Amino acid sequence: MSSKNRLDLYLTQAGACSRRKADELIKAGEITVNHWPVTDPTYDVLERDTVRYKKIIIKQKPEAECVYVLLYKPAGYVTTASDDKNRKTIFDLISDGKFRERLFPIGRLDINTTGILLITNDGQVTHKLAHPRYEVEKVYQVILDKPLAPEAQKAIRSGLHLKDGAITVDKLEIGYTPTSVRITIHSGRNRIVRRIFESQGYTVTKLERIGFAGLNKRGLSLGQWRFLNKKEIAQLRKLTLEK
16 A cells, blocks of 8 residues: 555455445544544554554555456446345345455446446545546436437536536537437536436436446446456556546
């Protein structure tokens, strides 16, 4: 690892828990550094420090132990490790005994949305690619309930004001059919693509993420997954360093 790292990211990359759970444990005083409770998630952990949860020493994973999985998610699966409604999760698609690591999806796709999803135990990459501040590029293929009128196209390209703030798109293209649209954005806000079109009086009948942080679904069928290759991993790490 680097000479220092945020405590919440340290716990995540170690595979101890999710980022949200890490913040909860830290603020509750459950995590100690060199036997002293630390309640600030942004506390810098140094290489010589010893981090514990109760009496268990937590160690970060070296880069060589990090796992990167690209999944082509079908509809009907939730983007969580478990679900209190007993719905199928993305881990039902990849839980074939190959993974001993605790993996986390980067961002979410709602249950009805298909598309590529990156899953990893690399806390640094997860933080950088999931955090709204870093604005990772995402490309979606959208099917609408009716053709997108020219005035709606202009409004979307010019930028919109939704309930949770302004939103701009990088690119909006009409597809091979009048109701097919491709949209490129950097925002990761909840249901943002659906809400963009709903604001103009349209309903999204099908939504698929076809691009994420330079990755695409090429070579994968719905429900299939693969490991990232060395070149893709290097590009991801370079992207997070640039941010």
